[in-house]
Amino acid sequence: MLVAHIDSRGLIMHSKIPFPLNVIGSRYEYVLMKTLGYLTDAEWIYRFRAGRYLVDRLANRVVLPLIHGEVITPGELQHMLERLGAEGHTMALGICECRHGENNIEKELVEGVDPNYTCVMIGDWGTGHLSAYPGYYRRVTAAELALKARFWHERGRILTGWGVGTAHGFIVSYCHCRPEYCVPLRNQIKRGNKVFSRGYNYAVVDPDLCLGTAKCPILCASRCYFGAIGESDGKAYIDPELCFGCGQCFIYCPAGAASAVRREHHELTYCAPDLLGYE
Secondary structure (H helix, E strand, O other), rough: OOOEEEEOOOOOEEEOOHHHHHHHHHHHHHHHHHHHHHHHHHHHHHHHHHHHHHHHHHHEEEEHHHHEEEEEEEEHHHHHHHHHHHOOOOEEEEEEEHHOOOOOOOOOOOOOOOEEEEEEOOOHHHHHHHOOOOOEEEEEHHHHHHHHHHHHHHHOOOOEEEEEEOOOOEEEEEEOOOOOOOOOHHHHHHOOOOOEHHHEEEEEEEOOOOOOOOOOOOOHHHHHOOOOOEEOOOEEEEEOOOOOOOOOOOOOOOOOEEEEEEEEEEEEEOOOOHHOOOO
C-alpha cells in the first residue's frame, strides 16, 4: 500500500501514498467516518451478541490494524510540526472529517468559535484533501498550526496523530479531538475498542500540592476522557495504567501538583520518538 524509503537506522521515515489511493481516500474519508460513527452509536446492534461480535471483529481485525491514533502533547506536536515544515511537507488545515461524515458542519466556519477547522492532513494526504475539497481545506504553516493546537488543547481537546499500517514514523494527519465530535474517541470511550495508543508520558499528582477535587478551578477529572483521574482523601489521584498522557491535567494544573513522567520502554509507531523531539 505504501511506497517508502528507509533511513540510516533501517526505519521507514517518509512515505508516499499511491495516487489512486490518495484521490479516493481523501475524497471519501468522511464516508468511512460516517459508517464508523453509525456503528458506534447504533445501540440496537449491541443488544444482540452476534451484532456486537461482528462489529467488534470489524473494528479490531480490520480497521484498527490499518489505521489508529496516538496521543501526543502540544509540545511534542510543535517539535513534529517544525521538523515536517523544515522538510517541506504539505500541511493542510480543514474541517473535522467526523463532523463532515455526520453532516454536522455549520454554514459559517468560524475558527475559535465553532470547532470545524480541527483536522490537519500532512504530506500526500494533505495535497489530496486540498485538491478534493479546496473550499474546506487550506495550506498552513507549522507556526500557525502550533498556535492553533495550543488554543484547542487548552479548551479541552486532545491531540492525536494518525498513520497507516505499521509504517514507522509515517504520520498522515493529526486531529484535535473531543468525544462530542470525534468518532474514534467516542468509540474507545463508549465501546472499549483500543483506537488510541497511550502517549510517551503519564501523569502523577503530588497530593500535598493538589488543591483538592472540590476546589480545583480546572476540574481535572472532567478533562480526562480516559477515566484515569479519581479521588483519594479529597485529592486527585491518577492511575498510570489508564492515563494516556494527553496533558489535559499536568499542563493546566493551577497548583503545579500534576506532572508528567516518561514511560519506560515505550515507543509509538507513527509518532516516533525523534519526530517528537526525543532522542
